[in-house]
Amino acid sequence: MAPSASPPARTRVHHLYLAVVAAVVAGAVVGLAAPDFAQELKPIGTAFVDLIKMMISPIIFCTIVLGIGSVARAAEVGRAGAAGAARRAAHRFALQGLGPAAEPSGSRRVPIPAPGGAPA
Structure with a gap:
């Protein structure tokens, strides 16, 4: 008989997820039940957002530095940069070609009124 697989152990990340969901629900309840008190808590929320x-x-x-530092050879970085630049240039070229084709003819023409008030 094969051994049964045990469910994966819950990590601290799972508990953090539950704490965030509980905080969102608690914030909504406080905002609906006691809006004046919720307004007094605004500096705490603003400070939290500023810290983030x-x-x-x-x-x-740090992500960019570690990403570049993890590449073994500098040629790989240059090749990746050149490929990204080439893709961007190809996209811009294609979009410049498709833009006028997708636009109905004459849609950019704006009638300019003549000095007498009738369109020219």
Whole structure:
């Protein structure tokens, strides 16, 4: 008989997920039940959002540095950059060709009224 697979152990991430859901529900309940009290809590929420904004730039910087540092050879970085630039150029070229084709003819013409008030 094959051994039964046990369910995966719950990690701290699962508990964090539940805590975030509980906080969202609690915030909604407080906002609906006691809006005046919820307004008094606004500085705490603003400070939290400011702290998150403050962390975004260093996280992005570290992600980019670690991504570049993990590449074994600099040629791979250059090749990836050249491929990205080529894809961007190809997309721009294709969109510039498709843009006028998708636009109905004459739609950019704006009637300019003559000095007498009738369109020219």
